[in-house]
Amino acid sequence: MENVRVYEIPACKMVSSECGMFGDGKLEKFDEWFSKQPKTMFPEDFLWMDKQRGGFVWYFMYHEGMDVPDDFEIVDFPGGLYAVATEVDGKDSTEVIHSIKAFISSRACFEEDPTREYLGNVTTPQSAMQAMGYGQMDYFVPIKITGETSTLAS
Numbered sequence: 713m714e715n716v717r718v719y720e721i722p723a724c725k726m727v728s729s730e731c732g733m734f735g736d737g738k739l740e741k742f743d744e745w746f747s748k749q750p751k752t753m754f755p756e757d758f759l760w761m762d763k764q765r766g767g768f769v770w771y772f773m774y775h776e777g778m779d780v781p782d783d784f785e786i787v788d789f790p791g792g793l794y795a796v797a798t799e800v801d802g803k804d805s806t807e808v809i810h811s812i813k814a815f816i817s818s819r820a821c822f823e824e825d826p827t828r829e830y831l832g833n834v835t836t837p838q839s840a841m842q843a844m845g846y847g848q849m850d851y852f853v854p855i856k857i858t859g860e861t862s863t864l865a866s
Contacts, residue, residue: 716797716815718822719852723791726758726771727784733767745781746772755850758831771831792828794852801834801847812853821858828854 727746732738746757749772756773774786795816799808809830816822831852841847 714815716795716812718855719794719796721758721789721791721794721852724789725774725786726789727774727778727780728787729768729770729784731762731765731767731769739768739770741783742770742772745784746770749778755833755835758833758852760829760831762829790828792825793822793855793857794831795822795855796850796852798835798848798850801836801849805849805851808851809853812851816853816855822855823858825854825856830854 729742730738734740749756758771759768760771761767762769771787771789774780780786795812797808797812797815799805813824816824831854833850833852834847835850836844836847
């Protein structure tokens with residue numbers, strides 16, 4: 713059974729949090745804002761590690777007319793293909809990332825796209841988290857079709 717899927721995020725605008733760490737208030741402020749947005753069937757928020765600035769950045773897909781606080785900026789998100797797998801949120805992601813990379817390397821049609829960032833999204837509804845006692849995180853590794861030149865950058 714295959715446990716890695718290929719997913720495409722369209723190029724779009726995203727509301728971006730400030731770069732921060734959990735506990736410093738920046739990401740909590742963003743979480744408070746985006747948690748009030750209407751829920752959809754598909755993920756619209758993505759977290760990634762900004763290694764240059766040394767913290768996390770949280771994105772939420774922007775919709776026309778959305779009320780965005782001045783603390784957050786609207787950025788262009790390049791979109792693209794991702795290889796995705798699920799793991800327990802907060803658990804060491806080494807194993808799940810390894811399985812995603814094995815999936816990519818076992819297919820001649822894909823290669824990792826180093827011009828884009830890895831993303832994460834907690835997929836578990838609050839009621840299910842309470843019932844299970846944990847949440848699940850989708851890990852997104854950027855890929856491209858082998859031989860394609862990526863002009864994307866995040």
